[in-house]
Amino acid sequence: SDMDRAEHFWRRGIGFSSVSAGSVNGHRWSLLARKAPVSNWSLDVVLAESEPVRPEPLLDDAGFPCLALLSTSLGRDTERLCREGGQLAAAEFQVEVNGKLLGVTLVRGPDGELIELISVRAPGR
Secondary structure, three states: OOHHHHHHHHHHHOOOEEEEEEEEOOEEEEEEEEOOOOHHHOEEEEEEOOOOOOOOOOOOOOOOOEEEEEOOOHHHHHHHHHHOOOEEEEEEEEEEEOOEEEEEEEEEOOOOOEEEEEEEOOOOO
16 A cells, blocks of 8 residues: 555565566556575565555465565564564464474564564474
8 A cells, every 4th residue: 555665664674675666557566576595485576556455364364365484583583574564463473383393473564464484493492
């Protein structure tokens, strides 16, 4: 709903870079890219100005309801996302997946988009 606020969040909060931007029928769009150390983990995102904004997604919605990112510091990364325009949706909780203990925090972006931060926990932590 606010392209400047959304771009700020995705660029400063998550670390995407601007690739290109434009407008269609008076609505702005922006292509952003986030390069990862493993090339297959890199991601492009298109932000598109629209009204009305869709309802906030839930983690168990069908389709692609959230973006999951690996984190080496859930506290630091959650604080950065919230400082740059996000809002805490769920404080850190732990879950075991395939014998690995994961720490998970959920943050909503400025338009309600769900960002899942995941950290692999060492045994005994």
